Amino acid sequence: MSQNYLPFILLFLLISNLKAFAQKEIFNLGAVVGINIASLPNDECDYKGLNTGIFCNADINKHYDLRMEILFSQNGEYILPKHYPEIEYRKIRLNHVELPFHFDFYVNSFNSTKFLPDWSLEIGFAYTRLFSYYAEDRIGYDITDQIIYDYIDTFLFQFGTTVFFTKHFGYNIRFSKPIKNYMLDLTGALRLIYRL
16 A cells, blocks of 8 residues: 555544544533522621523533533622621622532433433532622612722532433522631522533
């Protein structure tokens, strides 16, 4: 065989393997939208905020995958301020960028039975950073400059579960606990998931 054909043979083998690799659908993209539920110091009402973003799954096998998310997350108990006025607040918005990394275990899959939905358990960690915040007192005055933060980023321990009611749509419940400040409470998130 002539060596002139060797690059074409190698290219053909490479393309064939890439096609087989792509058909396995190793990576899966999707989007999430939902709400965070938390509490705030000296606040009688629960703090509710947006939790939305995109994710990428890397499928290990039928029952396991790794997930990374990029989220815009409004949460009240990720980071505790160094100083804040002990007054009655009217409006508070704490905006974070959140980067969760999770290990997901799929208890069931769509291929194994027609009667049970796809259900996964998740455990992992997240890096979060406060990038903006806003606060008003009960009269409506902006008191944002009176709130002082010692640090603006932290790591979270996270766990939760997802139930897919179709192949593409599911409900997710996730709980987060800040690692840096043990005084902060567990927070929750209720989210709708769409996977491609």
